[in-house]
Amino acid sequence: MVLVEGKNISFSYDFDDSSFALQGVDIAIEQGEFVVILGCNGSGKSTLVKHFNALLRLQHGELRVAQIDVKNEEEIWLLRRLCGMVFQNPDNQFVSSVVEEDIAFGLENYETPRREIPERVQSALALVEMGGYEKRAPNTLSGGQKQRVALAGVLALEPEIIIFDEATAMLDPGGRQEVAKIMRKLHRAGKTIIAITHYVEEAVAADKVILMAQGRVLASGSPKAILTDLDLMKEAGMLLPLPVRLYYDLRQAGVHLNHCPLTDEELVEEICQLRSKS
């Protein structure tokens, strides 16, 4: 089932439509897919996903998310519950100074019966592996922990789609791994995951990569198809994943690995194979 279906989406931040942040974008995301949207600063990634839960109003084109027409004002709250979002900066998405109250905030807004709230807060915290932190102040947590609490606030509302808008950009390597691990876990549990990033390493494990440049979708396909395409990645202003870069640089030096590797492990395998042959 297609959960996100957009046709010919265009958007301008200027009142006079003098420059477009999105130009004729078509997009289709299946239920349960793990999609990474890759592109440089200003390529339109964030602008696009902010349409999915109507943080930005659709100006041109069509878009249906979880069977809801995003132009339908009456369903906007349902849409936002079904399509949750975690933002880049871990420090400016908290409304409360106590973790459990922060997570309860969304539930209260959706008029969840009071007696159900503690249980839903608990299970959301358990999902992000932050049980035991209920009474803590968010500002005493690490970056990765803050992002997991922000995610718990989204998960408590039981969304279908979870969007990570560069949610790892400000984190240290440990924090990035924590968030990436939870992403994979949610994906295995059947959630549809949409992650925006310009760290190519984070795109390697996706089901599908959508490459954006200058407000357009440049290409869309498997990580292998997109991330090993030298010209395409260059056009998008992206660096190649290290194993891919090494594959091409070694070729230039006359060393030919059998296949172009995508992960560090594949790279090591290719190198060991080449050595055992010689």
Place this chain on the structure above:
Amino acid sequence: MSIKIEKLSYSYTLPSGEKVEALKDITCSIETGDFVGIMGPTGCGKTTFIQLLAGLRSPTGGRIYLDGEDINVRGYDRNRLRRTVGVVFQNPEYQLFAATVEKDVAFGLKYNGLSRSEVTGRVRWALETMGFDFEKVRAQSPLALSGGEKRRVAIAGVIATKPKILIFDEPIAGLDPYGRRNFLQFIRGMNQTGTTVIMVSHNLEALAEYTRHLLVLEQGRLIDSGPTREVFARLQQRNNGAFGQTEAQRIVALLAEGNLALSSAIITYDDLLSALKQELNGGGAG
């Protein structure tokens, strides 16, 4: 401008009465013209450390000497310190406030005793250094610029005072690959013209490639320091590389498991590439 740090500590008490030791007993020095990286996980005390260096906080123990002078003694000229040490905080673009780009960049020069034409000259220099066309941008509202442009305007405001020491707190977080590289090359350029640079970053590849010395903080303590390559090689040994391993180092470790032992001095991508070229070509494959 050399910096000498002796037994530096900083602690505070939470409203609950709990005492937090953000920095414990740090001793190190930073030489004039050096490019020093500071690494460590979130909450390790990096930001507190640079706030102390810039004189924005006072230590609860120990001393900081700038060219031999203790910056925390009564009577030390704090205004001079502010002109000597420039800090570019994380997300500096959030700090823009003036009606025009020119006014924003000029703000820090207000009390420097410069004439009006000198101020304009400095602002022009700072904006051009940051890659702007001065005439084009001077009258624009900084708030109407793109995120990347805002960041460059904010940095122009810091370098306009020509600080001898520049401190960057996570300067490349949130930038795309080319933005990262451009910015790191700009910082390197500032360093090559004699400015001492201190850069806090989570990006291990950037630290490995650009800095000359490294300070590693963990839970408020300085757990390692020295020439960048040596520190990375030592960190690799520590906890089997769980703490601070570049991707090149990770691949070297994986290759070692596959019985291909490469030099432990491989830290950056270029190191790895040349080692593999030699190994694989020399092995008769080429």
